[in-house]
Amino acid sequence: xxxxxxxxxxxxxxxxxxxxxxxxxxxxxxxxxxxxxxxxxxxxxxxxxxxxxxxxxxxxxxxxxxxxxxxxxxxxxxxxxxxxxxxxxxxxxxxxxxxxxxxxxxxxxxxxxxxxxxxxxxxxxxxxxxxxxxxxxxxxxxxxxxxxxxxxxxxxxxxxxxxxxxxxxxxxxxxxxxxxxxxxxxxxxxxxxxxxxxxxxxxxxxxxxxxxxxxxxxxxxxxxxxxxxxxxxxxxxxxxxxxxxxxxxxxxxxxxxxxxxxxxxxxxxxxxxxxxxxxxxxxxxxxxxxxxxxxxxxxxxxxxxxxxxxxxxxxxxxxxxxxxxxxxxxxxxxxxxxxxxxx
Amino acid sequence: xxxxxxxxxxxxxxxxxxxxxxxxxxxxxxxxxxxxxxxxxxxxxxxxxxxxxxxxxxxxxxxxxxxxxxxxxxxxxxxxxxxxxxxxxxxxxxxxxxxxxxxxxxxxxxxxxxxxxxxxxxxxxxxxxxxxxxxxxxxxxxxxxxxxxxxxxxxxxxxxxxxxxxxxxxxxxxxxxxxxxxxxxxxxxxxxxxxxxxxxxxxxxxxxxxxxxxxxxxxxxxxxxxxxxxxxxxxxxxxxxxxxxxxxxxxxxxxxxxxxxxxxxxxxxxxxxxxxxxxxxxxxxxxxxxxxxxxxxxxxxxxxxxxxxxxxxxxxxxxxxxxxxxxxxxxxxxxxxxxxxxx
DNA sequence: GGCCGGTGTGGTTACGTTCCCACAAGCTCG
DNA sequence: CGAGCTTGTGGGAACGTAACCACACCGGCC
Numbered sequence: 157x158x159x160x161x162x163x164x165x166x167x168x169x170x171x172x173x174x175x176x177x178x179x180x181x182x183x184x185x186x187x188x189x190x191x192x193x194x195x196x197x198x199x200x201x202x203x204x205x206x207x208x209x210x211x212x213x214x215x216x217x218x219x220x221x222x223x224x225x226x227x228x229x230x231x232x233x234x235x236x237x238x239x240x241x242x243x244x245x246x247x248x249x250x251x252x253x254x255x256x257x258x259x260x261x262x263x264x265x266x267x268x269x270x271x272x273x274x275x276x277x278x279x280x281x282x283x284x285x286x287x288x289x290x291x292x293x294x295x296x297x298x299x300x301x302x303x304x305x306x307x308x309x310x311x312x313x314x315x316x317x318x319x320x321x322x323x324x325x326x327x328x329x330x331x332x333x334x335x336x337x338x339x340x341x342x343x344x345x346x347x348x349x350x351x352x353x354x355x356x357x358x359x360x361x362x363x364x365x366x367x368x369x370x371x372x373x374x375x376x377x378x379x380x381x382x383x384x385x386x387x388x389x390x391x392x393x394x395x396x397x398x399x400x401x402x403x404x405x406x407x408x409x410x411x412x413x414x415x416x417x418x419x420x421x422x423x424x425x426x427x428x429x430x431x432x433x434x435x436x437x438x439x440x441x442x443x444x445x446x447x448x449x450x451x452x453x454x455x456x457x458x459x460x461x462x463x464x465x466x467x468x469x470x471x472x473x474x475x476x477x478x479x480x481x482x483x484x485x486x487x488x489x490x491x492x493x494x495x496x497x498x499x
Numbered sequence: 500x501x502x503x504x505x506x507x508x509x510x511x512x513x514x515x516x517x518x519x520x521x522x523x524x525x526x527x528x529x530x531x532x533x534x535x536x537x538x539x540x541x542x543x544x545x546x547x548x549x550x551x552x553x554x555x556x557x558x559x560x561x562x563x564x565x566x567x568x569x570x571x572x573x574x575x576x577x578x579x580x581x582x583x584x585x586x587x588x589x590x591x592x593x594x595x596x597x598x599x600x601x602x603x604x605x606x607x608x609x610x611x612x613x614x615x616x617x618x619x620x621x622x623x624x625x626x627x628x629x630x631x632x633x634x635x636x637x638x639x640x641x642x643x644x645x646x647x648x649x650x651x652x653x654x655x656x657x658x659x660x661x662x663x664x665x666x667x668x669x670x671x672x673x674x675x676x677x678x679x680x681x682x683x684x685x686x687x688x689x690x691x692x693x694x695x696x697x698x699x700x701x702x703x704x705x706x707x708x709x710x711x712x713x714x715x716x717x718x719x720x721x722x723x724x725x726x727x728x729x730x731x732x733x734x735x736x737x738x739x740x741x742x743x744x745x746x747x748x749x750x751x752x753x754x755x756x757x758x759x760x761x762x763x764x765x766x767x768x769x770x771x772x773x774x775x776x777x778x779x780x781x782x783x784x785x786x787x788x789x790x791x792x793x794x795x796x797x798x799x800x801x802x803x804x805x806x807x808x809x810x811x812x813x814x815x816x817x818x819x820x821x822x823x824x825x826x827x828x829x830x831x832x833x834x835x836x837x838x839x840x841x842x
Numbered sequence: 843g844g845c846c847g848g849t850g851t852g853g854t855t856a857c858g859t860t861c862c863c864a865c866a867a868g869c870t871c872g
Numbered sequence: 873c874g875a876g877c878t879t880g881t882g883g884g885a886a887c888g889t890a891a892c893c894a895c896a897c898c899g900g901c902c
Contacts, residue, residue: 168625168645170858181882183667187858193861194880217569218858220560221887236592236604237585246579251607261579263592263605276599279561282511286556302511302555324621408805414783440757524852531888535851538892549880561888564857843894846901854892862885 169210178206189214203228218408220282223456228258229467230278230286232271232295234384236263239439240410240456245307247460248287255468268292268385275299285467287460290314291351297448305470309463311353311483319470321462321482325355326454329362329408332434335450335488336404337370341432345402347412350381359408359436372460378402383413393419397406397431403497404432410439411448428495447492455487513766521549530663532557538798549834563625565704571601572810573629575614575623575638577727579606580781583753583799584632587652591630598811611635628801628810632748633657634694647812652806654696662813664805664825668698671795671829672705672751675777678793678831680713682773683839686721686746689789690736690755695722702779704749721745725755736762746840747775753782756792771838781832790835797829 175185175190180199180324181380188203189212195203206212210477220226231248233241241263249259260278275295278286285305290296293490295307300316305419307313308320325494336344346363348356372399379402382389393416396402404421413435425431427447435442435451461483470477518528523542531546531674532555538546543839549555563569574591576584584606591603601619607614611634618638621629622753628648633639635657639649643659679687689706691699705723720743725732736759739745748763750756756778760770768774770790778785778794785792805825813820 168858171860172858180858183861183882184880185880191859194878196880199880211641213619213622213645213857215564215625216620217560217563218887219860221558221564221889222858222860224887226560236581236589239580239582244579244587246606249579252898259605262602263589275555279556280545282558282560298554302556341763380583409772414787419788444760444788446789488803511888514890515888526852526891527850530851533890537848539850542850555892558888561857564859564887565889565891687881696847794845843902846899848899849897850901851894851896853892855886855890859887860885862883864881864883867879867895870876872873872888 158350161379168215169212170215171212173210174203174207174212177210177246219461220349224282225241225258225284225297226282226449227259228281228283229464230260230262230275230281230283230288232264232274232278232286232288232373233485234263234289236261238411241275243456244289244460244463247457247462248464249460250443250457251461251464251468255464257468264291265327266291268294271295272298274306278302287463305379307463307467307470309459311355311420311470313352313354317479319466319480321466321485322483323353323454323459323484325358325486326362328366328436328454329406330366331362331486331488332406332436332452333363333366333452334370334493335490336406336432336434337366337372339404339432339494339496341404342498343400343402344404344406345378345380345396346408347396347401347416348379348381348408349412350383356381356408363406367385389415390419394423397425398424402431404428404434404494408436410435410437410442413437413451414441417445417449427493432494432497434494436486443491449492450494451484451489453489455484455485459484505611511531511558512555513558513753514555516553517546517550517555520548520553550726566627568627569625570599571603571624572625573618573631574625575605575607575608575617575621575629575631577607577634579604581754583780586631586799587803587806588806590800591801591807594804594807594811595799598807600811607634609634611637614638615641625815632808643699648818650806650810650813652802654698656695656697660822662823663810664802664808664827665697666797666802666827666829667703668829669708670750671779671797671831672702672711674705674829674831675749675779675793675795676706676709677713677774678833679777679837680715681747682710682747682775682837684747685715685840686718686743686747688721688723688739688743688747688748690739690748690750690759691724692751692755692767699724699751706749707813718743732758735763737766740766740768745774747771747837749777749779751779753778753780753785756780756785756794758782760788760792768811770836773831773841775837775840777837779829786834793827793834793837794832796832798827802827810830 171185174181175182185203188195189199249488252259264276271291272295279302287307289310290308296314299306304316309361312320380396382392405416407416427433438451514528515525518525528546529536531543533839597603614634615638620646632653633651639657644648647790649661655663723739724734748758750757778792781794781796
């Protein structure tokens with residue numbers, strides 16, 4: 157063994173390097189840099205200086221391995237490119253950052269298999285908790301069985317009890333429908349998603365409640381539920397217009413509202429002259445188009461922030477805490493896309 | 500020591516558990532489950548069955564610690580909620596997923612300090628590579644000095660040579676400006692970002708080239724460069740309209756195009772009757788508003804995909820590979836927001 | 843018949859960190 | 873004046889995995 161060593165940046169600098177350079181033991185270096193345990197001020201300063209000089213960055217894997225938990229939380233949303241989920245993730249990140257946690261963001265394209273694969277890597281990472289917009293039941297089961305905390309956001313799905321933050325979808329659906337009824341509509345179409353998600357179920361329920369209160373019979377031909385990412389979404393909307401002749405369309409999410417808007421425009425139908433349109437979840441284009449779109453606005457960012465807060469509370473409180481479900485309130489923004497029915 | 504052990508799911512199952520249960524050594528179990536090295540078929544099957552039954556998930560921290568590298572790559576973009584960056588991230592994820600890599604996504608709000616903090620945790624994770632839309636020079640320096648591969652995407656910044664994928668901003672800027680000149684405009688405003696980013700520099704350069712070719716003198720009052728996330732962006736655009744009286748506005752990114760559009764509309768200015776508008780980077784609202792917005796379209800998803808491919812190539816090829824810079828071509832989409840100048 | 847190469851397995855070590863324990867000095871206080 | 877505390881430090885054992893090495897067996901081949 158010669159004294160020749162590779163001086164290059166290839167070998168990362170470790171705690172042992174710092175300790176040797178500062179003339180202490182690795183234990184002391186660890187205490188100084190992690191801030192846990194006794195270290196005299198002079199020794200601490202010396203160690204910090206050396207660490208800074210050598211550009212020391214702790215090895216997160218070693219830390220996680222030793223501490224059996226990490227400071228990254230997983231976030232899995234349905235679609236990275238949907239404004240709603242983007243806003244949700246942004247809210248989560250804000251709160252997590254303040255609490256000095258890291259966010260790992262994953263998209264699952266609303267596919268249960270992709271979701272499960274993503275969640276599996278979170279388990280592999282020994283992530284202490286995961287925030288998700290659930291699509292399949294298996295994912296949260298897997299997480300829970302491995303001792304990870306789960307917060308469901310936007311929709312609820314888990315059979316096991318866990319924290320969640322949702323909005324009052326039923327109220328949102330009811331208010332949107334009542335608004336249309338108040339304008340004189342009786343043939344109101346509902347455009348929803350063909351899933352078991354609580355979001356759509358709630359909005360549909362609100363829709364039915366509003367109809368019942370107004371003594372308007374429920375017509376199932378007016379309700380179209382379209383599978384996520386269906387290639388023929390627009391054709392289905394066309395078919396709805398052809399067969400059910402609604403005077404108003406209530407689109408239960410921002411993507412469907414956009415598709416409906418495009419179909420209406422392509423057909424040359426006037427909004428709201430021929431057909432009124434109400435969306436759910438306000439996104440920028442809705443107040444840029446003419447007329448502006450009446451919409452049930454939901455507190456997207458706050459949804460993410462609440463979810464993150466719930467997770468942090470759980471991480472500190474442990475599994476004995478009773479599950480908490482926060483319900484946030486949506487708000488109907490009446491704009492120009494809704495008016496009296498034709499005739 | 501009694502025989503009583505905690506049977507709960509709290510203690511995660513390890514390779515040693517699998518080995519014990521299957522009656523082999525940990526070495527053999529490792530080989531069977533990782534697929535590297537000799538294992539007889541019968542033993543492998545037995546181990547896989549046991550692993551499946553016990554719900555074994557490998558500890559990623561232990562793996563990265565041992566292997567000194569991980570299969571997650573870091574991605575840091577300026578703004579999670581901007582469609583452009585979202586699309587970019589989506590492209591990156593597509594390619595990474597196929598190659599069985601994991602993406603960790605981070606937003607830095609175009610803030611050099613936040614970027615550096617994020618990058619530091621990537622270093623801590625021993626991430627083999629990072630894809631970023633750079634905002635400060637320190638971040639890539641830190642990564643490179645720790646042996647991580649860096650791919651810059653959308654803009655170039657690093658002083659050190661590294662892989663990058665950008666679009667031909669100069670050409671995009673030139674074509675947009677030429678289009679306006681061809682319609683008869685001579686007072687063309689440029690709305691850009693007050694940074695040293697190559698994106699804006701390129702677009703500005705293309706703008707000037709087009710003017711020079713057309714023998715139109717450059718008027719610096721027509722060029723406004725607004726700091727990222729400036730609270731008074733709209734006021735600055737108003738000021739531009741007041742003092743420079745342009746007949747056309749070329750907004751160098753989608754956010755500025757949106758702001759410009761809002762200001763023009765609020766002022767009651769007709770597009771393109773009073774002022775023409777060209778954007779850079781096509782986003783959905785641009786073809787939903789009336790008139791639709793003429794725009795320099797860039798291959799956003801492909802930008803992300805290329806960046807991911809470049810990173811994978813680098814991870815396999817090592818540091819001796821010559822840096823590669825891919826340049827993708829933008830495309831001018833002429834729509835309704837541009838027309839002849841008034842008068 | 844000894845040697846070699848392929849096949850299959852287990853023991854051991856190291857990755858970088860944290861944390862428990864031991865220990866030592868300098869106090870105070872009964 | 874020694875027991876018990878506080879302050880400070882170092883030794884060493886984990887955490888769970890992968891890789892290196894040793895070894896053992898079996899066939900064929902010179």
